[in-house]
Structure formats: C-alpha cells, structure tokens
Amino acid sequence: MAQPHLANFAVTFLVFGLILLATAWKVLKDARTDSHVEVAKLPAVRLTRRFFAVTDDYRGTRFTVREGGRRALTPFALVALAILGTDVVFAVDSVPAVYGITGDPYLVFATNAFALLGLRALYFVLEGALGQLRHLGYGLSLILAFIGVKLVLHWAHGVWEGVPTVPTLASLLVIVGILAVTVLTSVVAERRDARSRVDATSSS
Numbered sequence: 001m002a003q004p005h006l007a008n009f010a011v012t013f014l015v016f017g018l019i020l021l022a023t024a025w026k027v028l029k030d031a032r033t034d035s036h037v038e039v040a041k042l043p044a045v046r047l048t049r050r051f052f053a054v055t056d057d058y059r060g061t062r063f064t065v066r067e068g069g070r071r072a073l074t075p076f077a078l079v080a081l082a083i084l085g086t087d088v089v090f091a092v093d094s095v096p097a098v099y100g101i102t103g104d105p106y107l108v109f110a111t112n113a114f115a116l117l118g119l120r121a122l123y124f125v126l127e128g129a130l131g132q133l134r135h136l137g138y139g140l141s142l143i144l145a146f147i148g149v150k151l152v153l154h155w156a157h158g159v160w161e162g163v164p165t166v167p168t169l170a171s172l173l174v175i176v177g178i179l180a181v182t183v184l185t186s187v188v189a190e191r192r193d194a195r196s197r198v199d200a201t202s203s204s
Contacts (some may be wrong), residue, residue, distance in 0.1 A: 013158075017151030024144035029135025048073065048081055134189055139182030143175055 053072040063077040098108050156163040
C-alpha cells in the first residue's frame with residue numbers, strides 16, 4: 001500500500017501560509033502596542049470558567065477544593081490549564097513553520113514533539129530574555145510573514161509551475177539573519193538606554 005506523502009495535501013500549505021501571515025500581523029500589532037497577556041482572558045481559562053466554579057484565592061498548591069458543597073478549581077489549576085493550552089497552541093502553530101523549512105514527515109513530527117516537550121522548560125529562560133530583546137516581536141513577525149509567503153509560493157508552484165519557490169538554504173539564512181539583527185538592535189538599544197540613565201543620574 002502506498003504511503004501518504006505531504007505533497008498529497010498541498011492545499012494545507014496555502015492554509016498554513018495564511019495562518020502564519022495572520023499570526024505575523026497579530027505579533028507585529030502586539031509588539032507595537034506592548035500588550036500584556038492577561039491569564040484570565042486566555043481561551044482555555046475562559047472556557048474552564050464556564051463549566052467549573054473557581055475560587056477567588058489560591059489554596060496552597062491544591063488544584064481543587066470543596067467549597068459550598070461542591071468541588072471548585074483554584075487559580076493554581078487555571079495557571080496549569082493556561083500553560084497546557086499554550087503548549088497545544090504552540091505545537092499546532094509550529095507545524096506550518098516547520099513546513100517552511102522541510103517537507104519530510106519524520107522531521108515535521110520530531111521537531112514539533114521535541115519543541116512541545118521543551119517548551120515549559122523555556123518559560124523561565126524567555127521570561128528574562130524577553131525583557132532584554134525588545135525588538136523580538138518585530139523579528140518574529142518578519143519570520144512568520146516570510147515563512148507564510150514561502151508556504152503560499154510553494155502551494156502556488158504546484159498549481160502554476162512558473163511561480164518561484166524559496167530554497168531551504170535561503171530560508172535558513174533569512175531566518176538566522178532576522179534573528180541576528182533583532183538581537184543586535186535590541187542589545188544596542190538596551191545599552192543606549194542604560195547610558196542615558198547613567199548620564200541622567202550623573203547630571204542630577
């Protein structure tokens with residue numbers, strides 16, 4: 001029996017490409033407005049509140065407590081659900097990003113599996129890094145937009161052979177270049193602000 005191949009689902013490249021373009025716009029908008037993520041407004045948390053009672057305060061490390069004769073969740077349980085929901089969204093959303101680099105089924109599965117397993121451990125790293133990399137949102141939006149365009153071109157090439165595609169090596173170079181510029185400009189901006197604060201303190 002013939003094994004299914006990713007090429008048999010070429011229309012998914014168009015769908016994933018459009019998803020990435022929409023995500024890139026959302027990331028860019030958030031970077032420009034410096035928006036803060038509120039846990040209470042996350043879809044997983046709002047959905048949970050519709051079906052379960054939630055206490056107003058933490059009860060140590062307990063996920064559930066009995067209150068008023070019924071079982072209720074604690075805010076600690078909502079935090080755990082928010083993290084799990086973020087894991088799932090990250091795994092699903094990273095599928096089209098991997099497609100932008102390779103079409104090998106094993107690599108697509110393996111990279112997303114390892115990313116999902118390691119995501120929680122990276123939260124604490126990202127918490128400190130995001131404060132320093134002020135331009136990271138702009139860089140990520142560019143990368144997502146680039147991969148989105150690459151996927152749309154890949155789909156279009158299958159329909160119209162004259163449409164150009166972006167080679168894998170070029171994709172890697174563009175992504176690494178954007179990340180390098182993002183880190184460099186963020187470091188320069190941080191140092192400039194630090195010097196400005198020192199000068200302001202000295203003058204006063």
